[in-house]
Amino acid sequence: MIRKKVLIFGASGQIGRYCVRKFSKENYKVIAVTRNKHQKAYVLKTQAPIGYLDIEETNIFDQSKIEELIVKSDVCINLVGILFEKGKKNTFKNIHTIFPKILSSICAKNNKKFIHISALGLDKVKNSNYALSKVHGEIEIRKNLPNAVILKPSIVYSVDDKFTTKFMSILNLLPIFPLYYNGNTKFTPVHATDVSDIIFNIVDKEIHSKDIEVIGPEILTFKEILEKLLKAINKRRLLLPLPLFFARLSASIFQLFPSPIITLDQLNLLKYDNIKTENGITNYDVNLPSKIYFEKGINEYAYNWREGGKFSIKEN
16 A cells, blocks of 8 residues: 655665665655656666556656646655766756755645755855755755755765765776875765665654754764775775875866766865764754664675675685
8 A cells, every 4th residue: 555655856866776665665656757767767667566666757947847746746855966067957056956946946835845865064165066056955945945854964875876886996996096185084974775764764754844964873084985995895005195286186187087086076075074063963863873884884795896706705
């Protein structure tokens, strides 16, 4: 028996796939929205049993189609986000500010619950277009829908991410890896499973009107994250602190690639810690603790980058 209908924008992304599985498992009907049904449907169809998933294709700025989907749903969840800009449409402003503004306005008009994924530790960042677009998006949401739930996760990781998997691929090849800002930036990595569980419980327990910082169970520096990734793939590499001038030079080159390792905007963002803010309310404060520690989480899939693959033996 279907309990509620959940509309998810960004359902084919990392967090989205885990959400589709979690909600459908708990007898929620998921309406997954994608910009390219032919490209994404084959992945989404494997995430839920028959009858618990509908896949809808639409442009995210087609307001009439979006309203039609929201009216038919009980809850709207926005997981759409980008790490770098590409073309004239996929800009930070369009994706992180204007699109959430549209969704929250339609949800307010139709009295629907709205859950939005932003990011942690952005309030003090002044020189990152990514951060500013996210903050402006939050402001627009609060103007339209004060009782929206805004989640602010730290780095989210899993086998489907573009963070740990990318770094393991690079560390597997390069003998030396640069440490930006000496590798001292702090993070609280949270597994995509924990994030999807938190989102589900916010819907299921009807939590309203909160900014919730979503963090993992431990604080790790960027250097410690790289060291744990190296341990997981059984590699030894030289982690070399890189002066800011050369860091900016390398980032300016990398950002020219179709899928850059790092951009200048991300380098600016990396200067700031990504941990709980002084007065922030976290998932722990609303009795939704994260359960997966980083090292354990990455070891579930790190064998893909170890010699011998799944049947390799890790050296201590």
